[in-house]
Amino acid sequence: MSTPLPGFEGLGTTPDDSRNQDEGPRDRRELAPGAVHVPGWLTLAQQRELVAACRGWARGPAPIRHTRLPRGGVMSVQTVCIGWHWQPYAYTRTADDVNGVRVAEFPYWMVELGRRALVDAYQDAAAGDDYTPDTALINFYDDQARLGMHQDKEERSGAPVVSLSIGDSCVFRFGNTETRAKPYTDIELASGDLFVFGGPSRFAYHGVPKVHPGTGDPASGLAGGRLNITMRVTGLS
Numbered sequence: 001m002s003t004p005l006p007g008f009e010g011l012g013t014t015p016d017d018s019r020n021q022d023e024g025p026r027d028r029r030e031l032a033p034g035a036v037h038v039p040g041w042l043t044l045a046q047q048r049e050l051v052a053a054c055r056g057w058a059r060g061p062a063p064i065r066h067t068r069l070p071r072g073g074v075m076s077v078q079t080v081c082i083g084w085h086w087q088p089y090a091y092t093r094t095a096d097d098v099n100g101v102r103v104a105e106f107p108y109w110m111v112e113l114g115r116r117a118l119v120d121a122y123q124d125a126a127a128g129d130d131y132t133p134d135t136a137l138i139n140f141y142d143d144q145a146r147l148g149m150h151q152d153k154e155e156r157s158g159a160p161v162v163s164l165s166i167g168d169s170c171v172f173r174f175g176n177t178e179t180r181a182k183p184y185t186d187i188e189l190a191s192g193d194l195f196v197f198g199g200p201s202r203f204a205y206h207g208v209p210k211v212h213p214g215t216g217d218p219a220s221g222l223a224g225g226r227l228n229i230t231m232r233v234t235g236l237s
C-alpha cells in the first residue's frame, strides 16, 4: 500500500473550533440533489502537494497531452490519467493514444482523499465508506482552454465524481441530466475548491466555458493556469 501524501493525513478530520460542526463547512452549497460545492476545501499546503504529484504524473509514464477526438478535433485542455486511461470514449489500462504504456497506479492516499471529500460534501460520516475511486483525470487549462458540456459516462458505476481545482479560477457550468443546454447553473471554482456530483446529479452535463487568467495564488504551486482533478469509480476490473 502506498504511504499517505504528507499533509493529507488529517484532512477533513481536524477539529476546527471556529466552525459549527452541525452546519458543516462554511459556504457549502448544494446546487442540485447530490451536487455540492465546498469552497476552500484544500489548504495551500495540500494544494502544493497535489500540484507536485500531478507534475510527476504529467511527465509519465504516459505524458500529459491534448486528447484527440475521434472526428479529428483536439481538446484544448491537456489531460493525464492515473489508474485507468481515458480516451474518447473508453477506459484502458494502457495509454494507447499516447505511448502505449500502462498508466500510473492510483495511489491509496487519493482514495482516502476522495472518501474525506464525500464525508465533507455530504455532511455524512459514512458517505465515504464504500467509495474506492480507481481513476482520476488530471486536466490542465491554459488561459484559452475550455471544456464543452459533456457527461462523465464511460464509468460503469454510479458512484460520485470528486473534483478538486487548483490555480486560476474558472466558470464551471453545471447542468441537467437530459441535455447539454439550459437549464444550467454557472458557479466559480477557485483554487482549493471541492465539487462533488453524485446521486441524481451523477450524470448531469457539465463544462468549463472560461478560465480567469492570473487569478490563482502562486503559493498553490501553480504559477499560471488551472489544474483540475476528477476522481471516479470506473466499475471495471
Ligand SMILES: O=C(O)CCC(=O)C(=O)O
Binding pocket: 137, 139, 147, 152, 163, 165, 172, 189, 206, 207, 208, 228, 230
Ligand atoms: O475541469 C473541471 O472542472 C471539470 C473537468 C471535467 O468535467 C472532466 O474532466 O470530465
Ligand SMILES: [Fe+2]
Binding pocket: 150, 151, 152, 206
Ligand atoms: Fe466531466
